[in-house]
Amino acid sequence: MKQSNIRNFCIIAHIDHGKSTLADRFIQICGGLELREMQAQVLDNNPIERERGITIKAQAVSLEYKARNGEVYQLNLIDTPGHVDFSYEVSRSLASCEGALLVVDASQGVEAQSVANCYTALELNLDVLPVLNKVDLHNAEPERVAKEIEDVIGIPAQDALRISAKTGLNVPDVLEAVIANLPPPKGIEDAPLQALIVDSWFDNYLGVVSLVRVINGRIRKGQKMRVMSTGKDYEITSLGVHTPKRVFKDALETGEVGFLIAGIKDIFGAPVGDTLTDPSRPCAEQLPGFKKVQPRVFAGMFPIDADDFEDFRESLSKLRLNDSALQYEPENSTALGFGFRVGFLGMLHMEIVQERLEREYDINMITTAPSVVYEITGTDGEIRKIDNPAELPEGSEFEDIREPIINCRVLMPPDYVGPVMQLCMEKRGTQRNLKYFGNQVQMEVEMPMGEVVLDFFDRLKSVSRGYASFEYEFLRFQEAPLVKLDVLVNGDKVDALATIVHRDAAYARGRDLCERMQELIPRQMFDVAIQAAIGSKIIARSTVKAMRKNVLAKCYGGDISRKKKLLEKQKEGKKRMKQVGAVEIPQEAFLAVLGVERKSSKAD
Numbered sequence: 001m002k003q004s005n006i007r008n009f010c011i012i013a014h015i016d017h018g019k020s021t022l023a024d025r026f027i028q029i030c031g032g033l034e035l036r037e038m039q040a041q042v043l044d045n046n047p048i049e050r051e052r053g054i055t056i057k058a059q060a061v062s063l064e065y066k067a068r069n070g071e072v073y074q075l076n077l078i079d080t081p082g083h084v085d086f087s088y089e090v091s092r093s094l095a096s097c098e099g100a101l102l103v104v105d106a107s108q109g110v111e112a113q114s115v116a117n118c119y120t121a122l123e124l125n126l127d128v129l130p131v132l133n134k135v136d137l138h139n140a141e142p143e144r145v146a147k148e149i150e151d152v153i154g155i156p157a158q159d160a161l162r163i164s165a166k167t168g169l170n171v172p173d174v175l176e177a178v179i180a181n182l183p184p185p186k187g188i189e190d191a192p193l194q195a196l197i198v199d200s201w202f203d204n205y206l207g208v209v210s211l212v213r214v215i216n217g218r219i220r221k222g223q224k225m226r227v228m229s230t231g232k233d234y235e236i237t238s239l240g241v242h243t244p245k246r247v248f249k250d251a252l253e254t255g256e257v258g259f260l261i262a263g264i265k266d267i268f269g270a271p272v273g274d275t276l277t278d279p280s281r282p283c284a285e286q287l288p289g290f291k292k293v294q295p296r297v298f299a300g301m302f303p304i305d306a307d308d309f310e311d312f313r314e315s316l317s318k319l320r321l322n323d324s325a326l327q328y329e330p331e332n333s334t335a336l337g338f339g340f341r342v343g344f345l346g347m348l349h350m351e352i353v354q355e356r357l358e359r360e361y362d363i364n365m366i367t368t369a370p371s372v373v374y375e376i377t378g379t380d381g382e383i384r385k386i387d388n389p390a391e392l393p394e395g396s397e398f399e400d401i402r403e404p405i406i407n408c409r410v411l412m413p414p415d416y417v418g419p420v421m422q423l424c425m426e427k428r429g430t431q432r433n434l435k436y437f438g439n440q441v442q443m444e445v446e447m448p449m450g451e452v453v454l455d456f457f458d459r460l461k462s463v464s465r466g467y468a469s470f471e472y473e474f475l476r477f478q479e480a481p482l483v484k485l486d487v488l489v490n491g492d493k494v495d496a497l498a499t500i501v502h503r504d505a506a507y508a509r510g511r512d513l514c515e516r517m518q519e520l521i522p523r524q525m526f527d528v529a530i531q532a533a534i535g536s537k538i539i540a541r542s543t544v545k546a547m548r549k550n551v552l553a554k555c556y557g558g559d560i561s562r563k564k565k566l567l568e569k570q571k572e573g574k575k576r577m578k579q580v581g582a583v584e585i586p587q588e589a590f591l592a593v594l595g596v597e598r599k600s601s602k603a604d
């Protein structure tokens, strides 16, 4: 395809504004799939994405579009996730495009991710084309929302197309606008090959499959390619594009986006962001790649069966190939044995990783309560990062402790300013700025990240009836009176249950935690004492009373099948338990601190 007829673009939007639905319409118009093959949100092909109705991974699809001017264009479209936890995926996809379609729900208006993603696109010098979606809804207000795009984001939007991705209204006009308004790629066709690895994933049969964007030169099937960071050469066995069906081709030309397979079995063989070139005529330099992303939340993950440790390690490394935001290192807990300390971008990311490990890799595990990264200065003056509360030394063994502070931008209708501000204050926030744009208010608040990652998203939604949205960025580490809250089960400290909390909240937190654990730990044959402590001082306590009868006692008659069922059920329940000393502790108890947070949010 000649370069002037190629358009590489992303669809960016706030969550649920209709990106994936719009991508479906494009695929339908361009005939990428037969009608019978179409299902809603075809690009969300991971089962977890389909169940939750969200996009997690960016997806690329190459479409052939016959424009009204009679010419055929190749449209390479990348669907991106909208949730704040996955904004990293968005910036990566944007870096491989020349333009972006900004989809805004005309019944909702501009939301935090519309602004954040659009700014990322503008920073990367992309041309942004706004479209107003869902105009079929009776409460759509395209005029107001167009003005909001101009006021809040600051790009012209009066002429933005009014569309319905659901009914297909005006969608063909969007494709025409993409061709007319977004620029074609600018690579040099006869330059040495230089291609960017946009994404890589592991296929059990094919090995590593990579999604690449050819920046300069061309890439042919059968040729040798070099991965520049490792200097290793591989032969390209096949390449092609997703339409979204996998279609094999002989070459990918300058500016094109497609997949390639080079028999790489080592999962670190084709790292995302790396540059590919031709070893017989290498390009001069590596592409800048992607900004390295830092996880914000850490949690311990431990296989329930110690024999699964190696499988667990392998599964994590496979997942990581496809999810470079995921980080992990081995961790040894006295209570839970060998496992990993895993870093995530946020709670949703953590949930998704946990679900993928369980479903795609069949790993049965216990996850501990998530924590942010703290910074301490030791008595020797050395500064250390602490991502595991259990590793925080006793109070007298360090000089000071600092917590991460973020700048949080909340967008909401004016009615909710009061409750949102109250929530932010409760989370130890300091308001920095408040701007009114007609129907939207933008509030900037500095808050400790530890207060935000656990449940801020849910609580913000609940105090604003779903109307407020937010995004944030890390600002600095700041000193705070933080203490380690330990939990003792029958007198033994359980390292995996430790958390770091603000001193003023420690007593209430300890009490709630003991109460919650009492509800969650099943009765055993003996009394189980649960205590919360700061250092050697016990601040709260509860007891799980001993069980009087066994599970089978309920079956008066000798109905064997019922007995079996009960035993089976008990066994099932056990799967997600871990023996700590003499006590069996279920998964939920390790996450009890989240329950405590949520409990205090019930008042909303």
Ligand SMILES: Nc1nc2c(ncn2[C@@H]2O[C@H](COP(=O)(O)OP(=O)(O)OP(=O)(O)O)[C@@H](O)[C@H]2O)c(=O)[nH]1
Binding pocket: 013, 014, 015, 016, 017, 018, 019, 020, 021, 022, 041, 053, 054, 055, 056, 080, 081, 082, 083, 133, 134, 135, 136, 137, 163, 164, 165, 166, 167
């Ligand atoms: N009425 C109406 N509903 C729409 C329209 N476009 C999308 N929807 C609905 O809005 C919901 C969200 O659409 P998606 O396409 O999944 O949204 P998304 O932006 O891709 O969301 P994420 O992938 O999670 O970021 C779905 O229930 C769609 O059916 C539209 O034009 N009109």
